[in-house]
Amino acid sequence: MSNVYDKAQELKQALAESEEFKALKSLHTQIDQDDIAKRLLENFRQLQLDLQQKQMQGVQITEEEAQKAQQQFELVQQHELISKLMEEEQRLSVVIGDLNRIITEPLEEIYGNPNE
Amino acid sequence: MSNVYDKAQELKQALAESEEFKALKSLHTQIDQDDIAKRLLENFRQLQLDLQQKQMQGVQITEEEAQKAQQQFELVQQHELISKLMEEEQRLSVVIGDLNRIITEPLEEIYGNPNE
Ligand SMILES: [Ca+2]
Ligand SMILES: [Ca+2]
Numbered sequence: 001m002s003n004v005y006d007k008a009q010e011l012k013q014a015l016a017e018s019e020e021f022k023a024l025k026s027l028h029t030q031i032d033q034d035d036i037a038k039r040l041l042e043n044f045r046q047l048q049l050d051l052q053q054k055q056m057q058g059v060q061i062t063e064e065e066a067q068k069a070q071q072q073f074e075l076v077q078q079h080e081l082i083s084k085l086m087e088e089e090q091r092l093s094v095v096i097g098d099l100n101r102i103i104t105e106p107l108e109e110i111y112g113n114p115n116e
Numbered sequence: 117m118s119n120v121y122d123k124a125q126e127l128k129q130a131l132a133e134s135e136e137f138k139a140l141k142s143l144h145t146q147i148d149q150d151d152i153a154k155r156l157l158e159n160f161r162q163l164q165l166d167l168q169q170k171q172m173q174g175v176q177i178t179e180e181e182a183q184k185a186q187q188q189f190e191l192v193q194q195h196e197l198i199s200k201l202m203e204e205e206q207r208l209s210v211v212i213g214d215l216n217r218i219i220t221e222p223l224e225e226i227y228g229n230p231n232e
Contacts, residue, residue: 003137011124105128
């Protein structure tokens, strides 16, 4: 497996050097240095986390909570840095999904493709 | 991202060419050609799947079911091909986990390491 681990290191390096990753990192740093943006984002993440935990515990989200989450989302979207950050995060999350699919393709030879 | 996708393809190739992957594939083919082994494994996988689905639906597993699963596991473990297959599957699953951790390391620079 040594070659597999070498190739994984090369892939990690390529990802770290990609424009997309650098853009995400830079946006994150900019937000971290902007008190208002930082607080806005932290509040939004905390709200998301709280709702996720409720859902995982099987607790019904109230209409009021859903509305508040939607309002917070619209609010943070109006902040240019945060809106760009979320766009880059979405982009990178698609790439990571692609990478996982590519890497596990050999297993489809054995187990078949669950998406087919 | 083109270099990232190139590197992912190289990693996929390295994985497909690894001794561990070839061993797993060969064991799977051997079992597929052995009626008894094939049936044993299929029954065991189906039992596992049924129990997993129950757990996901929040249905309590009975003591009888847990015992049956344990007995089936001990039974299939006594079949050399199946026992080897499960060992190789376990090994490969550790490797895939490692690869995911390596590839997403750059994200730790941004979000921190959730395991620390
Ligand atoms: Ca090497
Ligand atoms: Ca290239």
